[in-house]
Amino acid sequence: MATSTISTQIQLVNRPVGWPTHADFRTVTVDLPELAAGQIRVANEFISVDPYMRGRMNDAKSYVPPFVLGETMGGGAVGRVVASADDAFAVGDVVTHGYGWRDLVQEDSAGFRVVPELPGISLSAYLGVLGMTALTAYVGLLEIAKLKEGDTVFVSGAAGAVGSMVGQIARLKGAKRVIGSAGSAEKVALLTSKYGFDAAFNYKDGAIKDQLAAAAPEGIDVYFDNVGGEHLEAALASFNDGGRAALCGAISLYNSTDTPVGPTNMMNIVTRGLTLTGFTLGNYWNHLPAFTAEMTAWLTAGQIVFDETVVDGVDNTIDAFLGLMRGENTGKMVVRTGELVPAL
Template sequence: MASNTVSTQIQLVNRPVGWPTDADFRTVTVDLPELAAGQIRVANEFISVDPYMRGRMNDVKSYIPPFVLGETMTGAAVGRVIASANEAFAIGDVVTHQYGWRDLVQEDAAGFRVVPELPGVPASAYLGVLGMTALTAYVGLLEIAGLKEGDTVFVSGAAGAVGSMVGQIARLKGAKRVIGSAGSPEKVALLTSKYGFDAAFNYKDGSITDQLAAAAPDGIDVYFDNVGGEHLEAALASLNDGGRAALCGAISLYNSTDAPAGPNNLSNIVTRGLTLRGFTIGNYWAHLPAFSAEMAAWLDSGEIVFDETVVDGVENSVEAFLGLMRGENTGKMVVRTGGLIPTL
């Protein structure tokens, strides 16, 4: 039985060059002290691994500070309070926070948010369909790209955590046609059979530009970019006059050691009057209440569905992250730490 005072944690010890390896990380155990006034102790049930974390492994200026070498990595997680020295948090409360990559966390209560337990919905949903992942899809599609009823939408990385939400939200908000790309026949089939995409293609099967043109013969109005590179070039070729692109990620480039070549058709931005707008979700938390209300209703009605790829054991967090970067996930990739049963 796991101890409720010994925390297993994952730390970054080297700055990866290209693809991260196991040697860039270490697993440590930390004895937690007695709770100080205002603190709580949480047994994580699930922690999140996300593409943006690759950027944080580099010591470069960005929208979020890099991971500190020799310190435990952070990120989204959900768990239960198992000890509390703060009257606002009771033992057994489900909370979300940003102290990921460990099975037990003890910090000031200000860093945690109590969330409701929803019947039939796993706590891990707060890392995906009810969390930052789906909020990113919601904001990127509606606020950044300005989706309009009747638009044709293209989503790259469409079977991933964000992409699968983008396609479904676009359909619910009145898109005329929704097209997605993915990296396997199984994922392509899932896009049309489960997530409601009108068309999908495997980007490994040939020219992305040609496949997108075939799927969208009348062009596209909105592009949601999770991949960058050749996908962005294909979207620039297909965007209609006045088209808009929300640039969310560029996972195809994150582990590259060579300077990436830019799309060769950037002049289309000028000649077609296109708008390409990058964003990070940290600047759009004001949309959380509206998103939460709509997403809860969609989930309750069955209009939104979601998948998770679950890796067991906090000690396997690095392998889960590398699997995510290799595209081995369908939907949200999470690590199930197991958590502890609170003692009341």
Template sequence: MTTATSTQIQLAARPTGWPTDADFSTAVVELPGLTAGQVRVVNDFISVDPYMRGRMNDVKSYIPPFVLGETMGGGAVGHVVESTVESVPVGSLVVHQYGWRDVVQEDAAGFRVVPEIPNVPASAYLGVLGMTALTAYVGLLEVAKFKEGDTVFVSGAAGAVGSMVGQIARLKGAARVIGSAGTDEKVALLTEKYGFDAAFNYKTGDIAAQLAEAAPEGIDVYFDNVGGDHLSAALGAFKDGGRAALCGAISQMNRTDGPTGVQNMVNIVTRGLTLTGFTVGNYLQHFPAFTEQMGTWFAAGDIVFDETVVDGIENAVDAFLGMLRGENTGKMVVKTSVATN
């Protein structure tokens, strides 16, 4: 078995407020020859996601924090170039959670072989065919208990998760789907490409007023990726018995002056609302059903997706920071410098 090198991005310091380049470091790691049970994978794409900002803090959460001086984990997809395991042969396309590196060498049990789909980039397994879309699927259908005829509001709707939520709601028979985004271009994309019935730019007007105009009769379901003022607006717009799936609070992640207070909390009581926070790791039992349903939609052309691709493992930090600033449309991925497709 041959040796190799792996370029890896590590957490050098825990950020205060917005992360900076100084909070990260790059290491070139020598990989020895494979031992029994191992495979070596050349990554094609790695994923950068909002939850990773939370893992940079040394606080108790649903997932352990990143360890200082160690390579950051996360979703990735690549091809096997060496293997000692018959079930994970050379040439296989695999997904894994070893994250921010261009080459990974680990036990085969940490990799899942997936089929290569003609004319579909491997990065789809990090977004529309992977954990991102699974998050949208279980959040809408299992957590928020979506019902046909519901009016649905999605914050961060042009992002990787939000764009999937809106499309799934439409395909499942929503009466009306409304999204918020941070640019006029993204607002247009929501209605012209993703099938939202209405959308608004939260940076150009009062969120509550714009939501009331888009949903004058109120909303039944809110899928929250943002928190803060968006959550306040949704609480004010809910019909009786409304349900919210709380997936993220990206507006609060980098604040140093404390969290923003949420308004309209009394409506939780007076309107009989249900707000449920969730992380996708607690819903992995739904992955088979999701895979079957999403595969059907995807093959029929009923689901569309966008990606923002940044080239080079050396630019992973820039991609991550750009994603936090909302510079991406759809899924943000990094195509490693050795990527093959």
């Protein structure tokens, strides 16, 4: 079991304008003190990089406070307890937490959650298919968009961590047709060959509105939006009466320095009786038990598949995040922080 007390951490030092760069971050090493009562020390095995983090780099009011300059980047992570001053946490326990971009973390135990190890499944799954990513898909599709059996579903950014889960959950819950967009021919092929989408298209190949109309000639009932912009306008054009959208993200706009232009066909919301609902996961944690039960069953039965893009080394976390912003990931992007800590 690891005994080091030196923690390598990535901190935000500038508010990015447009695309973030390495100059907006710094890497520091911290010598952790002796454990205080009620604290635990955890060697992270995987840390998460996610699109929402770009928004938190801005000093703007949002659903969560912005990252503080000069402090270590927060975010999801999973690792093993290597030292404990709380009897509820044993050395070797696997825990998830939100302390983010560091290889070794020491905090009050209240900030950690013990999770079970599943045979043959990497602990990184707790950052994706068994974690916040897939829970976002589950809540957005079922609670926000209120998927009904027989619906036609369109997912933008469908080869990403959230999108790939949305499509598979829709199929398992009885959608009639599931359509996805992605940014390369390889990702488009993956959607139909591995994730069970009925149709998919490359949004770079032509007008999204036209490609969606061709893929959904009978229209769509549900839209799960990860991208915004032209994708949202295309969905508004294809909606059937009474359609519902779960607005989860707008990655196409996150690094733009121009004033965004909204869809030109917003009147469709009125004439077709559409419902567009934005959401953030923090208001829906009450769905975690139901999600955990269903997703664990689907995963262990082989009914859900997932991909990860793994970047090695905590020092490469910034590169992983920038790669995520450029769409270089298939499925969940995670950073493997170093040598994995063996189970006891």
